[in-house]
Amino acid sequence: xSRLVVIGGSDAGIxxxxxxxxxxxxxxxxxxxxxxxxxxxxxxxPFYLSxxxxxxxxxxxxxxxxxxxxxxxxxxxxxxxxxxxxxxxVVLSDPSGREIVLPYDSLILATGAKSRRPAYVKGLNLPxxxxxxxxxxxxxxxxxxxxxxPRSALIVxxxxxxxxxxxxxxxxxxxxxxxxxxxxxxKSVDAELGRMxxxxxxxxxxxxxxxxxxxEITSRGGKLIAxxxxxxxxxxxxxxxxxxAEPATELAVTAGIALGRNGAIQVSRRMxxxxxxxxxxxxxxxxxxxxxxxxxxxxxxxxAHKQGRVAGENAVGGNxxxxxSLGTQVVKIFDLAVARTGLRDSEAEAERFxxxxxxxxxxxxxxxYPGAERLFIRVTGDHETGRLLGAQILGHxxxxxxxxxxxxxxxxxxxxxxxxxxxxxxSYTPPxxxxxxxxxxxVFAWERDQESTRALK
Ligand SMILES: Cc1cc2nc3c(=O)[nH]c(=O)nc-3n(C[C@H](O)[C@H](O)[C@H](O)COP(=O)(O)OP(=O)(O)OC[C@H]3O[C@@H](n4cnc5c(N)ncnc54)[C@H](O)[C@@H]3O)c2cc1C
Numbered sequence: 001x002s003r004l005v006v007i008g009g010s011d012a013g014i015x016x017x018x019x020x021x022x023x024x025x026x027x028x029x030x031x032x033x034x035x036x037x038x039x040x041x042x043x044x045x046p047f048y049l050s051x052x053x054x055x056x057x058x059x060x061x062x063x064x065x066x067x068x069x070x071x072x073x074x075x076x077x078x079x080x081x082x083x084x085x086x087x088x089x090v091v092l093s094d095p096s097g098r099e100i101v102l103p104y105d106s107l108i109l110a111t112g113a114k115s116r117r118p119a120y121v122k123g124l125n126l127p128x129x130x131x132x133x134x135x136x137x138x139x140x141x142x143x144x145x146x147x148x149x150p151r152s153a154l155i156v157x158x159x160x161x162x163x164x165x166x167x168x169x170x171x172x173x174x175x176x177x178x179x180x181x182x183x184x185x186x187k188s189v190d191a192e193l194g195r196m197x198x199x200x201x202x203x204x205x206x207x208x209x210x211x212x213x214x215x216e217i218t219s220r221g222g223k224l225i226a227x228x229x230x231x232x233x234x235x236x237x238x239x240x241x242x243x244x245a246e247p248a249t250e251l252a253v254t255a256g257i258a259l260g261r262n263g264a265i266q267v268s269r270r271m272x273x274x275x276x277x278x279x280x281x282x283x284x285x286x287x288x289x290x291x292x293x294x295x296x297x298x299x300x301x302x303x304a305h306k307q308g309r310v311a312g313e314n315a316v317g318g319n320x321x322x323x324x325s326l327g328t329q330v331v332k333i334f335d336l337a338v339a340r341t342g343l344r345d346s347e348a349e350a351e352r353f354x355x356x357x358x359x360x361x362x363x364x365x366x367x368x369y370p371g372a373e374r375l376f377i378r379v380t381g382d383h384e385t386g387r388l389l390g391a392q393i394l395g396h397x398x399x400x401x402x403x404x405x406x407x408x409x410x411x412x413x414x415x416x417x418x419x420x421x422x423x424x425x426x427s428y429t430p431p432x433x434x435x436x437x438x439x440x441x442x443v444f445a446w447e448r449d450q451e452s453t454r455a456l457k
Contacts (some may be wrong), residue, residue, distance in 0.1 A: 002026075002316060004020050004028065004105065005032065006029065006031045006107075008108075008109065008282065009035075009038040011255075013031055013108065014072075016068075016311045016315065017067075018067075018312065019308070020315055020316045023312075023317075024153060029073065031074050032101065033076055034077070035134060037060075038074055038076060039061045041060070042057050045138040046165075047131060049169070049228060052171070056139075058415075079092065083254050083255035083278070084332065088107075098403075107276075109265065109279070110311075111249070111252070111284045112304075113247065115133045115241065116243050118241075118243050121156075123217035124217065128148075130240050130241070134238060136364060144238065150257070151175060152177070152237050153169045153176050153238040154226055154235075154236035154239045155242055156240075156244065157180055157244065158182060158208075159244060160329070162240075164332070164333070167204075177234055177236065178201065178208050179209040179212050179335075185201070189340050189344070190344055190378060196376065198335075200335065204334050212232045217445050222237075224236055245299050246263065247262065247265065247284045248284055249264065249284055252265050252280065255273075255275050257275050260295060264285050265286065267280050267295075270319070270322075271285070271310050271311035271314060279311040280311065281308045286301050288322055303325045309320050327342070335370045337396070337397040337401035339393045341405050341408050342380065342390030342409070343380060344357070344359040348382070348389045348390065354384045354385075356449060357378055358378070358379055358442070359376060360441060361374060361376050362377070362398065362442070363434070364395055365431055366434055369430045374396075375396075375399055375404075376393065377391065377439065378392040379408075379443060386418055386450070388418045389416060404438065404439050418450075421439060422444070446455050
């Protein structure tokens with residue numbers, strides 16, 4: 001009977017544990033996690049904090065009983081502090097602080113990420129200032145809102161968590177300001193779409209300050225004050241730092257495991273680390289990019305699930321490779337959904353493709369059927385080879401934005417050319433689409449521009 005120890009009880013760790021038990025019911029699988037919330041969807045925290053999800057307990061993908069029922073031994077509130085690869089053992093401390101040494105035959109590290117605490121910002125320990133990563137972070141923020149009834153919030157960081165939280169705190173009745181360093185909010189999509197997101201934020205009363213690096217948070221008269229470049233000053237009752245995530249690799253370092261991009265754990269496509277019998281998956285590792293054919297740091301729940309499954313399979317003797325990620329993602333911001341997959345123009349250019357990006361505006365379904373909404377699609381392809389490189393979509397959140405970006409993601413996954421999308425047999429009924437889906441109409445526009453680009457040469 002093999003002993004598998006998994007450190008981390010979130011997306012990657014639980015997927016690994018479930019898959020290993022599925023393939024080898026004789027495996028003795030122990031999952032160790034620092035908090036009390038195995039298999040909770042931290043992606044759901046903004047929706048709990050907005051009040052849309054009434055009970056935080058429902059954020060569990062599976063209950064503790066479900067996991068134990070699958071034969072997984074759970075050690076909650078246990079923190080791993082060191083790994084000795086020679087004796088094949090992990091050192092843990094239990095909830096009382098007592099040290100335990102846990103032997104393993106295979107080990108999977110799924111320690112995830114932690115909120116980035118930018119070193120250039122002073123005052124990050126002030127009361128009323130929050131980060132959002134763990135369930136407990138969510139509870140602290142929720143308790144603060146309940147107990148102190150703040151009227152205003154400043155969100156530092158305009159990424160997807162900043163966007164979701166601007167929506168959430170507005171729903172809770174706070175006056176929200178988002179401040180970020182980039183030219184437009186949500187810089188993982190192009191500025192053309194970023195500006196549309198800003199209009200949506202402003203339509204809901206959110207103030208946006210772009211191009212500002214906050215350097216200090218101070219406290220005066222019960223208010224938090226953020227100071228930044230060019231005399232920026234903003235006051236609020238609550239500050240949320242949403243400045244990104246960085247891999248949690250302290251434990252991996254104790255085993256001498258090699259780190260790579262952004263300090264994340266280097267892994268093979270079988271999710272093996274540089275140390276024998278130690279695998280790793282999720283936000284603590286580099287992610288293989290399917291289109292660029294090299295690793296990047298792309299911390300997303302989607303990749304964590306898949307990598308965890310691969311690691312779990314290989315840790316009990318399997319031989320599966322992670323197929324790679326395209327950074328496919330979607331976010332809901334008030335009434336909008338915004339999604340992307342693959343590469344944007346600037347990213348493709350940096351990787352020496354010859355990108356052409358074309359934006360189209362259409363309807364999500366036939367206009368004669370009530371409720372049609374505008375849909376904006378940006379397609380990026382290589383104008384020399386015709387290869388599909390990426391896409392971005394913005395539309396009403398009920399306009400199937402997510403599923404439409406998934407068409408592009410699937411096409412890129414299979415190395416399709418832009419033009420080949422017009423041959424796909426996509427579904428149609430007037431309340432939901434058109435005979436030529438907007439995805440395909442966007443391809444026609446791209447082909448026209450590609451022809452003109454060629455004609456100009
Ligand atoms: C607010 C928010 C919203 C998000 N929304 C989305 C979304 O909509 N879509 C999407 O794809 N992704 C989203 N993400 C990202 C997604 O949640 C992460 O990619 C995913 O949780 C990563 O899973 P993981 O298992 O690698 O690590 P984590 O979820 O970071 O979990 C790490 C685990 O390791 C444990 N651990 C760490 N160190 C130790 C130690 N030394 N000893 C014991 N246990 C340890 C922790 O307790 C935890 O159980 C969101 C993230 C946040 C914070």
